[in-house]
Amino acid sequence: MKPAPFDYIRPATVAQAVDALDQHAGMARVLAGGQSLVPMLGMRLMRPSALIDINGLEDELGRIECSGSETTVGALVRYATLERSPVISERLPLLAHVVRYIGDRQVRNRGTLGGAVAQSDPTGEMGLVCLALGASVLARGSGGERTIPIEQFFEGSYANVLEPEELLVALRFPLAPSRCRFFERGRKHNDFALISVVAVGSEDADGRWHDVRIALGGINDRPVLAPAAAARLEGARWDAAAIEEAAQLALEVADPPDDVRASADYRRHLVPVHVRRVLTDLAAGEDR
Amino acid sequence: MSDTVEITVTVNGTVHREQVSVREHAADFLRHTLGLTGTHVGCEQGVCGMCTVLLDGQAVKACLLLAPQLDGHEVETVESLAPGEELDPLQQAFKDAHALQCGFCTPGFLMTATALGREGRALSRDEIRDELAGVLCRCTGYEHIVTAVERYLAETPARERADV
Numbered sequence: 001m002k003p004a005p006f007d008y009i010r011p012a013t014v015a016q017a018v019d020a021l022d023q024h025a026g027m028a029r030v031l032a033g034g035q036s037l038v039p040m041l042g043m044r045l046m047r048p049s050a051l052i053d054i055n056g057l058e059d060e061l062g063r064i065e066c067s068g069s070e071t072t073v074g075a076l077v078r079y080a081t082l083e084r085s086p087v088i089s090e091r092l093p094l095l096a097h098v099v100r101y102i103g104d105r106q107v108r109n110r111g112t113l114g115g116a117v118a119q120s121d122p123t124g125e126m127g128l129v130c131l132a133l134g135a136s137v138l139a140r141g142s143g144g145e146r147t148i149p150i151e152q153f154f155e156g157s158y159a160n161v162l163e164p165e166e167l168l169v170a171l172r173f174p175l176a177p178s179r180c181r182f183f184e185r186g187r188k189h190n191d192f193a194l195i196s197v198v199a200v201g202s203e204d205a206d207g208r209w210h211d212v213r214i215a216l217g218g219i220n221d222r223p224v225l226a227p228a229a230a231a232r233l234e235g236a237r238w239d240a241a242a243i244e245e246a247a248q249l250a251l252e253v254a255d256p257p258d259d260v261r262a263s264a265d266y267r268r269h270l271v272p273v274h275v276r277r278v279l280t281d282l283a284a285g286e287d288r
Numbered sequence: 289m290s291d292t293v294e295i296t297v298t299v300n301g302t303v304h305r306e307q308v309s310v311r312e313h314a315a316d317f318l319r320h321t322l323g324l325t326g327t328h329v330g331c332e333q334g335v336c337g338m339c340t341v342l343l344d345g346q347a348v349k350a351c352l353l354l355a356p357q358l359d360g361h362e363v364e365t366v367e368s369l370a371p372g373e374e375l376d377p378l379q380q381a382f383k384d385a386h387a388l389q390c391g392f393c394t395p396g397f398l399m400t401a402t403a404l405g406r407e408g409r410a411l412s413r414d415e416i417r418d419e420l421a422g423v424l425c426r427c428t429g430y431e432h433i434v435t436a437v438e439r440y441l442a443e444t445p446a447r448e449r450a451d452v
């Protein structure tokens with residue numbers, strides 16, 4: 001397989017990368033881990049005029065930085081780094097855990113956090129975790145840098161609000177709630193998910209939960225929060241009845257696709273089942 | 289638009305300076321330009337793992353790397369394992385455990401397991417399976433492959449694995 005012709009550009013700085021994106025007026029593509037982009041080029045699902053290879057920009061885009069309660073992860077930080085980073089396992093244990101559900105060793109050695117978020121696969125694990133943790137996307141264009149709350153980032157299947165001339169430079173995470181649980185059901189080991197569920201929150205000494213967020217993947221054209229379900233559990237003690245109500249409320253945001261992996265009906269059936277299980281496990285002290 | 293670029297890449301310890309097409313993937317470069325046909329090509333879309341090589345010591349799928357991306361990097365292919373007539377301990381473990389039949393997938397497994405061995409971690413069978421999951425085999429049913437890697441990790445001292 002061979003991609004259609006393109007210009008290969010290897011910028012030495014982020015500023016040069018942004019310049020190159022600008023010069024190609026929306027026709028160029030950023031090449032990060034290449035784990036989604038290179039197959040798409042080979043299948044000619046995409047014919048960019050240029051590829052801007054950011055793999056040489058480790059210094060500017062490959063860092064994990066902590067500032068107070070915030071953790072900023074550069075766009076070029078690879079999955080394998082997230083798996084092994086002591087800073088990530090301490091500050092964002094959910095991210096460190098969930099990354100192991102992506103692809104395989106080889107994919108995780110190359111794929112990047114920024115690439116995954118930019119790819120905006122509706123079943124992708126990284127978008128889901130960023131949503132659950134309330135991350136912000138830092139993007140740079142010729143006009144400067146902007147910060148996009150993740151809730152406003154995804155626009156649809158493989159679609160987001162990044163301008164084609166913008167470079168995603170980092171994801172910024174606020175302090176993570178103390179408790180989290182993730183589940184995904186796929187057709188094969190580590191394949192893209194049919195459905196994935198994340199619940200996070202903190203439990204106070206009284207047994208009441210706060211900062212509850214529930215995020216779902218694979219059941220809409222993008223990863224979505226389930227605000228009604230979370231609201232039902234906010235400030236509450238979680239008994240079986242509360243959990244069951246929340247699980248049903250999660251269906252409010254379900255608008256699942258019918259595709260080769262599963263029917264929409266089956267996906268809808270899975271929503272309350274797995275939301276209930278995830279919440280039950282979390283309430284029982286089974287994290288991750 | 290320039291269709292080719294010059295790259296300098298170290299492959300199995302030898303420095304090569306070559307003109308490459310920017311549209312070519314790294315597995316084709318290794319096979320067609322350098323004649324290193326031990327790196328196999330199956331799906332060319334990152335799914336089968338046949339093309340696994342080490343890039344700066346990390347297992348990666350060469351069909352998802354463009355040849356120009358190799359510039360300034362170090363690549364190890366299956367040809368690096370046994371420079372002479374004698375098999376390397378990992379290859380020997382594959383032979384002893386009957387971990388190959390047609391052998392098409394073998395280079396992919398050998399390179400994935402080579403990188404794994406150098407990490408020096410003790411791994412359960414399940415963990416080994418997980419680490420090898422990026423390479424498919426249509427012949428063996430995997431059991432013997434897992435056994436070969438398990439034995440290799442258990443029987444070859446970590447230092448020797450790092451030396452390979």
Ligand SMILES: Cc1cc2nc3c(=O)[nH]c(=O)nc-3n(C[C@H](O)[C@H](O)[C@H](O)COP(=O)(O)OP(=O)(O)OC[C@H]3O[C@@H](n4cnc5c(N)ncnc54)[C@H](O)[C@@H]3O)c2cc1C
Nearest residue numbers: 030032033034035036037103111112115116118124168334
């Ligand atoms: C066998 C296999 C299994 C996989 N399994 C999974 C899985 O289970 N779950 C999952 O989520 N993913 C999976 N993937 C996809 C993988 O996670 C990709 O790594 C990821 O989707 C894209 O990251 P990347 O760094 O490889 O980006 P690339 O492939 O380089 O780029 C992807 C897209 O994002 C754009 N882009 C990349 N970086 C930036 C940036 N900094 N700024 C602006 N745009 C950018 C590119 O232009 C391109 O359009 C799998 C891939 C393979 C080959």
Ligand code: FES
Nearest residue numbers: 330331332337351
């Ligand atoms: S040929 Fe590279 S993964 Fe199949």
Ligand code: FES
Nearest residue numbers: 389390425426427
């Ligand atoms: S031995 Fe034939 S594909 Fe693995």
